[in-house]
Structure formats: structure tokens, C-alpha cells
Amino acid sequence: MEAIGQLTGGVAHDFNNLLGAIVGNLAILGRRLGDERLRRYVDGAMAGARRGAQLTGQLLAFARRQRLVPQPVDVNALLDGAVTNLLSRTLGGLITVELLGAEDLWAAAVDISQLEAAVLNLAVNARDAMPEGGTLVIKTSNVRVGAGTHADLEPGDYVLVAVTDTGAGMPPDVAARATEPFFTTKGVGKGTGLGLSTVSGFLRQSGGTLRITSHPGAGTTIQMYLPRSPVAPAPPAGERATTRTVSKGELVLVVDDDDGMRTTTGELLGELGYPVVLAQSGARALDILAANPAVRLMVADYAMPGMTGAELLARARDLRPDLKVIIVTGYAQGVEISRILPASPVLRKPFSLVELAEGLHAAQ
Numbered sequence: 001m002e003a004i005g006q007l008t009g010g011v012a013h014d015f016n017n018l019l020g021a022i023v024g025n026l027a028i029l030g031r032r033l034g035d036e037r038l039r040r041y042v043d044g045a046m047a048g049a050r051r052g053a054q055l056t057g058q059l060l061a062f063a064r065r066q067r068l069v070p071q072p073v074d075v076n077a078l079l080d081g082a083v084t085n086l087l088s089r090t091l092g093g094l095i096t097v098e099l100l101g102a103e104d105l106w107a108a109a110v111d112i113s114q115l116e117a118a119v120l121n122l123a124v125n126a127r128d129a130m131p132e133g134g135t136l137v138i139k140t141s142n143v144r145v146g147a148g149t150h151a152d153l154e155p156g157d158y159v160l161v162a163v164t165d166t167g168a169g170m171p172p173d174v175a176a177r178a179t180e181p182f183f184t185t186k187g188v189g190k191g192t193g194l195g196l197s198t199v200s201g202f203l204r205q206s207g208g209t210l211r212i213t214s215h216p217g218a219g220t221t222i223q224m225y226l227p228r229s230p231v232a233p234a235p236p237a238g239e240r241a242t243t244r245t246v247s248k249g250e251l252v253l254v255v256d257d258d259d260g261m262r263t264t265t266g267e268l269l270g271e272l273g274y275p276v277v278l279a280q281s282g283a284r285a286l287d288i289l290a291a292n293p294a295v296r297l298m299v300a301d302y303a304m305p306g307m308t309g310a311e312l313l314a315r316a317r318d319l320r321p322d323l324k325v326i327i328v329t330g331y332a333q334g335v336e337i338s339r340i341l342p343a344s345p346v347l348r349k350p351f352s353l354v355e356l357a358e359g360l361h362a363a364q
Contacts (some may be wrong), residue, residue, distance in 0.1 A: 016330030076101035094133030109229035130165025157228035232352035282307030
């Protein structure tokens with residue numbers, strides 16, 4: 001499984017480079033087309049590319065190589081807010097959703113957006129298991145795991161989120177394979193078979209696990225174990241004004257060993273009003289920085305031969321301590337990037353024009 005994960009991550013990396021060039025060029029084309037009929041063709045192609053990006057994201061989650069940003073989370077508040085509201089619109093009128101939140105629930109250390117996606121994923125699976133309607137119960141509780149009691153969990157404290165449906169259930173042989181990648185009981189074209197494997201990969205990467213209890217005719221319960229956070233969640237932040245750290249017209253250095261991705265990123269920056277200079281390697285980027293003090297920001301790929309984005313950043317800031325940097329990745333060295341470059345914005349390929357603009361705002 002580790003070998004499959006490495007292969008999956010490598011394929012996703014190369015595929016994301018291709019998608020990055022496709023999405024970027026479609027975005028530029030869409031902005032310049034005046035013919036509404038032609039614009040619809042561009043929108044259709046963009047939708048297909050986005051589905052491809054979603055698939056690679058699922059593959060990275062299965063391989064446990066996605067970029068996670070764990071933080072203290074009030075799971076009850078999360079479920080009671082955005083997730084429950086979203087579920088009520090997604091599941092339709094035949095499904096009743098009940099939320100049973102434990103009092104004094106511990107905070108969980110988890111990536112908020114991935115937890116939301118996991119709950120939504122489980123809920124959609126439950127809906128498909130209840131075509132005539134039914135009840136979906138989401139229950140939270142505190143769980144303390146002792147040494148040697150669970151083979152797939154380290155001893156410690158966990159927040160348990162149990163998602164239970166009243167659907168058809170699964171026989172033991174199907175339940176045993178439910179988290180395998182590409183395994184699905186749905187018809188052709190109705191599922192990729194990556195839903196539960198994605199959730200399982202996310203939980204394993206976060207330090208938790210997933211368990212399934214199901215019986216034919218008696219529904220299914222899926223338990224998500226989330227590691228407890230040692231600190232409480234921060235109170236909601238008020239609206240904060242954003243300021244541009246790099247002004248339009250200031251020179252940006254783009255570093256990427258993939259020709260298509262490098263050129264497309266430069267074109268997107270041009271659409272946003274930034275002149276660019278391109279480099280195909282870390283060594284070439286250092287030469288440009290040494291010779292051109294006008295460069296204010298560097299957009300650098302992380303996984304490059306010869307010199308990684310982290311190594312490039314360290315050497316670049318020796319030359320230019322005030323240089324602002326955005327790291328781009330098509331793979332999933334998320335935990336590694338977060339540890340080495342905690343203050344640098346990270347864009348995952350393929351990124352949109354809007355995401356690139358937001359990265360420019362956030363660059364440190």
C-alpha cells in the first residue's frame with residue numbers, strides 16, 4: 001500500500017502540472033473571448049479540468065500526501081454550522097438529519113476544510129443508501145484509547161464523530177473492502193470508488209482512523225477518530241482588511257521546471273498586471289535574483305530536480321531577505337512544506353486566477 005501511495009502521488013504530481021497549464025490557459029482564453037458561444041465551450045472544458053483536479057485531490061488524500069493544515073476545531077460548532085446547513089440542501093427532503101453533540105466535547109486537531117469534506121462525503125454515501133428516505137444521525141463523543149487496545153490508533157485522547165444511516169447496509173465482504181481505492185457498489189458513472197478511501201486517507205494522515213459497522217437491512221455507522229487538540233480553538237476572528245504586499249507593476253520571478261506550467265503561470269500573472277521573468281531551475285533563479293534587484297516576489301515550484309523550492313527559498317533569502325515567496329506544488333508534500341515553510345502561502349496545482357491573486361495578497 002505504501003508503494004501504491006508513492007506511485008499515486010507521483011502520477012498526481014505530473015497530472016497536476018498538465019492540468020495547471022490547461023486551467024490557466026482556459027482562464028486566459030475565457031477572459032479574452034467576446035463570443036458567448038465560444039465562451040460556453042471554454043466553460044465546459046474548464047469544468048472537465050476541474051473534475052480532473054478533484055480526482056487528483058482524492059488520489060492524494062488516499063495516498064496520505066495532501067497538504068493538511070491542522071488546527072484546534074470545535075467539532076460540534078462546525079457540524080452545527082456550515083456542515084449541517086450544507087447537508088440540509090444536499091440531501092433533499094426525504095432525509096432527516098439529527099445532530100447529537102456531546103457536552104464538553106474536546107477540541108480536535110484537524111484540517112477544517114478536509115473534515116467538512118469528509119462529513120459531506122459520508123452523508124452523500126448515506127443518502128445513496130437511502131433512496132426511499134431515512135434518518136442520518138451525526139453523533140460526537142470523547143474517547144480515550146489505552147495502550148494496546150486499538151491496533152490502528154496510538155494511545156491518547158480522540159474526538160469521535162459517528163455518522164449513522166438507516167439505509168440498506170452492507171454485507172461483511174463489502175464493508176471489508178469499502179475503503180479500498182476504486183471499489184464501489186454504485187453503477188457505472190455514479191461513483192469513482194474514492195470517497196471512503198479519501199476520508200480514510202485524510203484521517204490516517206491526521207493521526208486518526210476510520211471504522212465501519214454495517215449489516216444488511218440495518219444501516220451503516222462510520223466512525224471517524226480525530227486526535228484531540230492540546231489547546232482550545234481560537235475565538236472567531238473579525239473581518240480584517242487585506243492589503244496587497246506586492247503592487248501591480250512590480251516584477252515577479254516564476255520558477256518551475258515544467259515548461260507548460262512555467263509559461264502559464266507567467267501569463268496568469270500578466271493578466272493580473274504583473275511583469276514576469278521566468279526561470280526553469282533554482283540555479284537560474286538565483287542568478288536572476290543576484291542580477292535583478294527589481295524582483296519583489298518569487299513564485300516557485302516545490303518539487304524541482306537539483307534544488308527544491310525550500311532550498312531555493314533559503315538561498316534566495318540569503319541574497320534578498322525581504323523577498324516575498326509563494327510556493328506551488330502539484331504533489332502533496334503538504335506536511336513537509338508546512339513544517340519547513342510555515343509562513344509561505346502554498347498554491348496547489350491546478351490553481352485559478354483568483355487563487356493566484358489571493359496568494360499574492362498573502363505572500364510573506
